[in-house]
Amino acid sequence: MSESTGLGAVGLLSRRRVVDQALTVTLSVVMAGTLALLLWVLGYVGVEGLKYLGPEFLTQTPPGNAADAGGGFLNGIIGSTIMVGIATVIAVPIGVGTAIYVQEYAGPGAGTARFLTDVLVGIPSIVTGAFVYAIWVVHFGFSGIAGGLALGLVMTPLIVRTSEEMLRLVSRDLREASLAMGIGRARTIVSVVLPTASSGLITGVMLAVARAMGETAPLLLTALGNDLFIETNPTKRMSSLSLQIFGNAITGYRTAQARAWAGALTLIALVLIFTLIARLVGRRSAIAGR
Amino acid sequence: MAATTLSADVPPSLTRPRGGRRADRAFRALTALAAALVIVSLVAMALFLVDEALPSMRHYNPVSFLTSTRWAPSEAVAGSSSVNPYGIVQFIYGTLLTSFMAMVLAVPVAIGVALYITEMAPAIIRRPLSYLVDLLAAIPSVVYGFWGVFALIPALKPVGAFLADTLGHVPLLGAAFSGPFFGYSYFAAGVVLAIMILPIITAICREVFAVAPSDEKDAALALGATRWEMLRMAVLPRSRSGIVGASILGMGRAIGETIAVTMVIGNSVLAITTSILGQGSTMASVIVNEFTEANQPFHLDSLFVVALWLLALSLVVNVAGKAVVSRTSRDIA
Numbered sequence: 001m002s003e004s005t006g007l008g009a010v011g012l013l014s015r016r017r018v019v020d021q022a023l024t025v026t027l028s029v030v031m032a033g034t035l036a037l038l039l040w041v042l043g044y045v046g047v048e049g050l051k052y053l054g055p056e057f058l059t060q061t062p063p064g065n066a067a068d069a070g071g072g073f074l075n076g077i078i079g080s081t082i083m084v085g086i087a088t089v090i091a092v093p094i095g096v097g098t099a100i101y102v103q104e105y106a107g108p109g110a111g112t113a114r115f116l117t118d119v120l121v122g123i124p125s126i127v128t129g130a131f132v133y134a135i136w137v138v139h140f141g142f143s144g145i146a147g148g149l150a151l152g153l154v155m156t157p158l159i160v161r162t163s164e165e166m167l168r169l170v171s172r173d174l175r176e177a178s179l180a181m182g183i184g185r186a187r188t189i190v191s192v193v194l195p196t197a198s199s200g201l202i203t204g205v206m207l208a209v210a211r212a213m214g215e216t217a218p219l220l221l222t223a224l225g226n227d228l229f230i231e232t233n234p235t236k237r238m239s240s241l242s243l244q245i246f247g248n249a250i251t252g253y254r255t256a257q258a259r260a261w262a263g264a265l266t267l268i269a270l271v272l273i274f275t276l277i278a279r280l281v282g283r284r285s286a287i288a289g290r
Numbered sequence: 291m292a293a294t295t296l297s298a299d300v301p302p303s304l305t306r307p308r309g310g311r312r313a314d315r316a317f318r319a320l321t322a323l324a325a326a327l328v329i330v331s332l333v334a335m336a337l338f339l340v341d342e343a344l345p346s347m348r349h350y351n352p353v354s355f356l357t358s359t360r361w362a363p364s365e366a367v368a369g370s371s372s373v374n375p376y377g378i379v380q381f382i383y384g385t386l387l388t389s390f391m392a393m394v395l396a397v398p399v400a401i402g403v404a405l406y407i408t409e410m411a412p413a414i415i416r417r418p419l420s421y422l423v424d425l426l427a428a429i430p431s432v433v434y435g436f437w438g439v440f441a442l443i444p445a446l447k448p449v450g451a452f453l454a455d456t457l458g459h460v461p462l463l464g465a466a467f468s469g470p471f472f473g474y475s476y477f478a479a480g481v482v483l484a485i486m487i488l489p490i491i492t493a494i495c496r497e498v499f500a501v502a503p504s505d506e507k508d509a510a511l512a513l514g515a516t517r518w519e520m521l522r523m524a525v526l527p528r529s530r531s532g533i534v535g536a537s538i539l540g541m542g543r544a545i546g547e548t549i550a551v552t553m554v555i556g557n558s559v560l561a562i563t564t565s566i567l568g569q570g571s572t573m574a575s576v577i578v579n580e581f582t583e584a585n586q587p588f589h590l591d592s593l594f595v596v597a598l599w600l601l602a603l604s605l606v607v608n609v610a611g612k613a614v615v616s617r618t619s620r621d622i623a
Contacts, residue, residue, distance in 0.1 A: 016516050016518075016519070017516065019516070019518050020516035020517055020518045020519075022518075023517065023518040023521075024410070024517070026402065027402050027405055027406040027410055028406065028410070030399055030402030030403055030406065031402070031403055031406040031407075031411075031419070033399070034399065034403050034423060034426075034488065035422060037426070037485060038422060038423075038425060038426055040441065041426075041429060041433075041434070041437055041441075041485075042425075042429075044437055044440075044441045045433060045436075045437060048440075093324065094324045094327055094328065095324075096324075097320060097321040097323070097324025097325070098321070098324045098325040098327075098328050100321045100324075101318075101321035101322050101324060101325040102325060104321075105318055105321060105322070107318070107322060109322075109325060109326070109329065110325065112329060113325040113326075113328050113329055116328060116329055116332050117328060118608075118612055119332060119605060119608060119609065120328065120331070120332055121608075122539070122542050122543070122546070122604055122605075122607075122608030122612075123332075123335070123546070123601065123604060123605075123608075124545065124546025124547075124548065124574055124600055124601075124604055125546065125548065126546065126548040126574045126577055126578055126597070126600070127335070127339070127546070127597050127600055127601045127604070128335070130339060130342075130577065130581075130593075130594060130597040131334070131335045131338055131339060133581075134338040134339065134341065134342045134594075135334070135338055153331065156328065156331075157328070160328065184311065184313065184314045185314050185317075185318070186313055186314045186316075186317035186318065187313075187314075189317070190317075210428060213430070214428075214429075214430025214431065214432070214433070215430070215431075216430070216431060216432040216548075216549040217431070217548035217549050217574070217578050220578055220581065220582065221577075221578070221581050221582070224582065242430060242432050245432050245433070245436065246432050246435075246549060246553075249432070249435070249436045249439070249553070250553065260436060261436070264432070264433045264436055264437075267430055267432075267433060268429060268430070268433060271428050271429070271430060272425070272428060275424075275425070275428045279421065
């Protein structure tokens with residue numbers, strides 16, 4: 001790389017080379033170490049999870065006694081689906097709507113909304129859970145709706161942020177062309193801007209969904225969990241995959257831990273699938289998602 | 291703008307300016323409502339937490355939470371307003387200690403990884419490498435906790451024992467590293483948190499390094515600088531505040547992490563454990579541990595006091611980090 005000779009002493013030059021080599025080695029080691037770490041986590045969960053993951057795990061509820069072997073997390077998988085579904089229904093319109101207001105209209109308060117979105121992204125999800133407990137659970141009890149609400153609060157700022165970024169990437173020319181044809185602002189946004197940004201928007205939503213699926217702490221304060229049977233009524237307390245992993249992992253029973261590992265593998269697989277789809281959709285994006 | 295001048299092919303919906311204008315206004319109002327909801331949610335969050343915490347803060351002196359390191363709900367008595375049994379300093383200590391440890395461990399690695407990806411890796415593998423590092427952020431907290439208990443803690447045991455044997459006997463420093471080490475500890479929590487915030491810090495550092503002007507990098511190389519010299523002279527100086535901001539934001543994330551920490555920190559609530567090898571609690575972990583079982587007088591209200599301080603702490607740290615990072619990008623732009 002550096003073939004500079006100049007008048008520098010050979011010793012100095014070689015010292016510089018050595019420092020540079022050291023940097024190369026150090027950075028490579030750090031990079032390799034990080035990848036090894038990823039492999040360690042995924043590999044460990046994979047190996048432990050595959051020991052029990054199977055049809056029974058995916059189609060059964062846990063045994064009444066945590067010490068018993070067998071059973072699965074079907075109720076948690078269903079609960080996660082319902083609560084993340086509720087959260088998505090809440091978060092997507094609010095998130096994309098806020099992004100449109102901030103980015104397309106830039107009306108009064110847009111700066112405040114943008115700033116507070118950034119603040120909301122950083123708020124601990126456990127605090128979000130405590131908030132939903134205070135506004136919902138106190139009055140209506142632990143429920144799937146409360147869980148969905150908490151997850152929705154976690155997802156909304158994430159969606160605002162990515163959507164805003166995606167809307168910003170839409171070319172100004174497209175908007176002006178549409179407006180110049182006498183098409184209204186709203187119609188321009190709905191028929192021109194949003195379709196152009198659609199794959200980027202979907203990427204953002206999917207990443208938020210992946211995040212919500214793994215959340216545990218806010219659900220402990222809102223949905224509480226329900227290990228006994230399949231609950232599809234969102235006004236009742238409800239389990240989730242993450243809650244069941246937590247609940248089974250902290251028991252001292254090997255049988256329960258086996259279920260928890262299978263659950264952890266299932267959860268990771270779900271999250272990775274969503275992340276992967278998000279990336280693939282994003283790559284197809286006309287405006288090159290990140 | 292008369293509709294008659296448009297060709298007949300134009301759908302009627304586009305040639306009705308009046309109705310369109312009304313729809314326009316309605317649409318704008320809807321998006322404004324969404325933005326208002328976002329603003330209101332944060333304000334409401336603060337207000338409701340205060341409201342829930344109020345009974346306890348009225349009953350005990352609000353300052354007394356911050357002057358005690360002892361959390362003993364069973365000593366709370368409903369009627370008398372004697373000594374406040376709900377001291378929370380040990381939780382604040384635990385939160386700050388674990389997230390600081392995480393930052394110290396993660397930042398050098400994150401800088402290295404970000405430099406490798408932006409400056410050393412062949413162009414075709416840059417994107418895949420970034421994705422792989424980002425995957426670390428996709429793994430759920432509860433999985434990290436579970437993995438931490440069964441895979442990480444056994445691996446940390448020799449490290450902890452070594453620290454206790456060596457640094458633990460150094461006169462002043464010893465208190466921070468004294469054993470015995472049982473695995474569940476601030477240390478284990480710090481390491482798990484470091485892994486969790488590594489991808490976050492890396493992502494920001496990557497962006498910061500990427501905006502270093504390539505002219506100056508090329509100029510340095512053209513003058514015969516080695517890659518290290520180029521990085522030191524053209525990239526790192528401009529990135530300093532970006533790195534600082536990234537570190538603060540990473541710490542902000544660590545402050546709020548709950549489940550993974552709860553699973554590996556040991557959850558002792560009665561006092562500050564000075565040794566990082568000892569067991570403790572964080573603000574987030576005590577909330578999640580006791581929330582649904584809070585049955586003592588003012589117990590739940592006091593957990594809301596903890597939540598309130600946690601909210602305040604994370605707000606301060608995140609806003610500070612954000613401010614530093616955005617100042618960097620303005621400098622560069």
